[in-house]
Amino acid sequence: MVKLDDITVTKGIVKEYMEDLLDYTDMDVAIGGGGPSGIVAGYYLAKAGYKVALFERKLSIGGGMWGGGMMFNKVVVQEEGKRILDEFGIRSKEYEEGYYIVDSIESTSTLTSKATQAGLKIFNLMSIEDVLIRENGINGVVLNWSSVEMAGLHIDPLTMRSKALIDATGHPTEVTKIVTEKLGRKIKTQTGTVMGEGSMWADRAEGNILKNVTEIYPGLYVTGMAANAVHGSPRMGPIFGGMLLSGEYVAKKVAKDLENRE
Ligand code: 48F
Numbered sequence: 189m190v191k192l193d194d195i196t197v198t199k200g201i202v203k204e205y206m207e208d209l210l211d212y213t214d215m216d217v218a219i220g221g222g223g224p225s226g227i228v229a230g231y232y233l234a235k236a237g238y239k240v241a242l243f244e245r246k247l248s249i250g251g252g253m254w255g256g257g258m259m260f261n262k263v264v265v266q267e268e269g270k271r272i273l274d275e276f277g278i279r280s281k282e283y284e285e286g287y288y289i290v291d292s293i294e295s296t297s298t299l300t301s302k303a304t305q306a307g308l309k310i311f312n313l314m315s316i317e318d319v320l321i322r323e324n325g326i327n328g329v330v331l332n333w334s335s336v337e338m339a340g341l342h343i344d345p346l347t348m349r350s351k352a353l354i355d356a357t358g359h360p361t362e363v364t365k366i367v368t369e370k371l372g373r374k375i376k377t378q379t380g381t382v383m384g385e386g387s388m389w390a391d392r393a394e395g396n397i398l399k400n401v402t403e404i405y406p407g408l409y410v411t412g413m414a415a416n417a418v419h420g421s422p423r424m425g426p427i428f429g430g431m432l433l434s435g436e437y438v439a440k441k442v443a444k445d446l447e448n449r450e
Pocket residue numbers: 220221222223224225226243244245246250251252253314315316317356357358359362363411412413414423424425426427428431
C-alpha cells in the first residue's frame with residue numbers, strides 16, 4: 189500500500205488541470221452551455237476528431253434536462269430523436285405512438301458520460317462573459333470563474349481561441365446577446381438582433397428548430413433552445429428531441445464549414 193501524501197493529491201490535481209487549461213487555449217470549437225444540445229454537439233464534434241471544449245457556468249452539466257417537466261424527472265423524445273437516444277444507449281419506453289419517455293437522470297448522465305469519453309473536454313464552473321471579435325468574426329471566448337461572477341468580484345477574465353463558437357446557452361441566448369450588445373443589429377435574424385422566444389408550442393417549436401440552427405454571425409452558431417429564442421420561434425417545454433437533433437445538426441454544420449475553410 190502506498191502511504192498517502194496530501195500534497196501529492198494537491199499537486200496531481202493542480203498540474204493536470206493546468207495542463208488541460210493550457211492545452212485548450214487554442215481549439216477548433218468552443219461550446220457555451222452544457223445543456224443537452226451543447227453536450228450532443230460536443231459529442232459529435234469530438235467523435236469526428238475536432239478539438240472541442242464546453243464551458244458550463246454551473247457545477248453540474250445537463251442544463252434543464254435533470255428536472256424533467258415541472259420536477260417530474262421524465263422527459264419526452266419524439267420519433268425523430270429516438271435514433272440519438274439509441275446511439276448513446278439511453279433506454280426509452282414508447283408511451284404512445286411516436287412519444288418516447290426517458291428517465292431524465294439516465295439521459296443527462298449518459299449524454300455527459302458518452303460525450304466526455306468521446307473526447308469532449310468540459311470545463312464546468314466557468315462562464316463565458318465576452319467573446320473575441322476580430323475582422324473575420326468570432327475568434328474565441330472570454331472566461332471567468334462563475335464564483336467570481338456570483339460574488340460580483342472585480343477580477344478580469346482570461347481568453348481562449350477557437351475557430352468556431354456554438355451558443356448552446358438555452359433560453360437566455362447569452363453568447364449571442366453579448367455579440368448584439370457589442371455590435372448592435374448585426375446578427376443574421378429577421379430583425380438583426382435576438383428576437384426572443386415565443387410561448388410554448390411543442391409542435392411548432394420542434395418543427396422549426398433545425399432551420400433555426402444557423403451561423404448567426406461569422407464564426408458563431410446557435411443550437412438548442414438558443415436557436416429558437418434567437419430567431420423568435422416558440423419554446424417547447426419538456427420534449428427533448430429537438431435538443432438532441434439540433435446538437436447533432438450544428439456539429440455537422442460546424443464540421444463542414446471548418447473543412448471548407450481549410
Ligand atoms: O437550458 P439548457 O438545458 O439548454 P439547451 O441545451 O436545452 C434546453 C432544455 O433544457 C429545455 C427546453 C427544451 O426541451 O426548453 O429548457 O438549449 O442549458 C443551457 C446551459 O447553459 C449554461 C446554463 O447554466 C445551462 O446549464 N449557461 C448559460 N449561460 C452561460 C452558460 C454562460 N454565459 N457561460 C457558461 N454557461
